[in-house]
Amino acid sequence: MVGGILKMNKKLKDRVSIIRSFNRYYTNILGLLDQHLLESDLSLSEVRVLHEIEKNEKCTSRMLVDILCMDAGYLSRILKKFYKMGLLIKEKSAKDARAQYLYLTAEGKEKMDELNNSSDEQIVQIIKPLTEIDKNCLVQNMTSIETILTDGANIKLEDITIRTDVRPGDIGYITYMHGWIYGEEYGYSSAFEGYVAESFQKFLLNYNQDNDSLWCAEHNGNIIGCIGIVGHGERAQLRWFLINPHYRKIGLGKKLLQESLDFAKAKNYRSVYLDTTSDLDKAISMYKRVGFIKKLETANNSWREDLTELEFEMEL
Template sequence: MNEIVKEDINIIRRFNRFYTNVLGLLDRHILESNLSLSQVRILHEIETTPNCTSTLLTEKLCIDSGYISRILNQFQKQGLIQKQKSKEDGRSNFLMLTETGEQKLAEMNARSDKQIYQMIQPLSKYAQHKLVQDMAFIERILTKGKPINSKEISIRHQIKPGDAGYITYMHGWIYKQEYNYSTAFESYVAQSFYEFLQNYNPELDRLWIAEHNAEIIGCIGIINHGNRAQLRWFLLHPDYRGIGLGKSLLNAALDYCHQKKYKSVYLDTTDDLETAIAMYKRMGFIKVTEKENRSWREDLTELEFEMQL
């Protein structure tokens, strides 16, 4: 184990100790209601999990089945939950909250909301945003492989301060990591955004920005060139590929071109972007020119594709 890894581990352990203390403070407040944090979590899962069973709770919460069983028995005696036999399997019992249980959980949720509000209220708006964004990021990277709910992804085309800078940054690190492009490519993207923002016409130009948990995860743009439109900045964060987001962005851009009655749309790319090129071809783009481009890496060929509309 090298020194860098040891330092990373120390930072993670320090954060664990800190956040365990935060959770302990919240737990003590919840105990005033005679329910522990674990018990409230079980009630929450029963409310939100369709056809919930004790087996599902054990698997989802990673809690001992005996402990789960004891808590469920307590809940039944307190009138918080009820059991209903499955019509498909008479051996299974579905768990659901009673009216008393729903009321109890609503009180706990309101109390929890108030506690969290009191914790973050002294923070600046930026700090609140950053805290929530980083928590979502931690959850995402530690649950790698967990399906991303596309309903949680939003797409906007209103340009906000900082968008161009962040998208330029994304181009820089993604193309370096995946294609070993030099910083000259990031400079090229920055210059293209400078020109775009200087001449931006919301009636003919558009930038679509995909966000998840208030973080930019993808984009695509259309720039007016008279009767022709140029497609630019088509990019997805690596964690959000393969869920149909790229196709949705590309379709939105092409629909916009049809709406604005452009006669054609073109794009410039490089020969090493095989996945993107395959998508362009499926959508009807045809390669019209190619030329060497040694600006970003030694062995690149720049390609231009065009689609008649």
């Protein structure tokens, strides 16, 4: 900061400008929603408070302040309004006399149903003119915004769906994921992305659902992880094991790995092998925990200098 003004390079300035432009646009959208909700004598902020009370079991005013980043005094006035309207009751905690839990009354729940229906209809009208592709893209991008800004803090394993049908665009996107994740996290060159693309070309040309499978993990339509099994006679090869950084530490990697191994066992493969590199410590640790043993170690400078390629195998 110089003289109270933040100095920014052009790249950062352009990013800030785009984000601010989006904020102004979306504020107008929220204004339309707020105007609609005011017809029911409740503002958008008040509806958000009711929503959080309904969603969170044993909700307290302290929780609401933290969740909504709301001024405690302002929240207090909102809660008093709700008490007067008969929408809210409070109950003392049996374990902590200082804590008071907030619950919606029957009237409060009825009001939320009414507001949710109205809000749903408002959103339906906003997206109605869009094509199906644009609707999907809108939802996926909104999901990405929240996930990136929270670093996946609100994501749970049950939020993720896993499918095995290969759809148009899957292979291209997964190849792209390999390129940017390995490039950013491990400094791999674009040659690695070419290697992945070549491996997928062979997979598609020889794909046999009786022997091979590709698992795609999705969050609201976004592919955020994958793993594959490719048959080679009595052996199966585990390939393309990758998780978007924002979706790690929720057990998704363990789930994908187990599903692929269960598939290999069900198909009566004698063993499963995989190729990895020595710098993927967390992945190697996971492989070892489920029973993979290192069989081979060779130098590989194709994607980065001083890289060692490892082959692991597990008997089934």
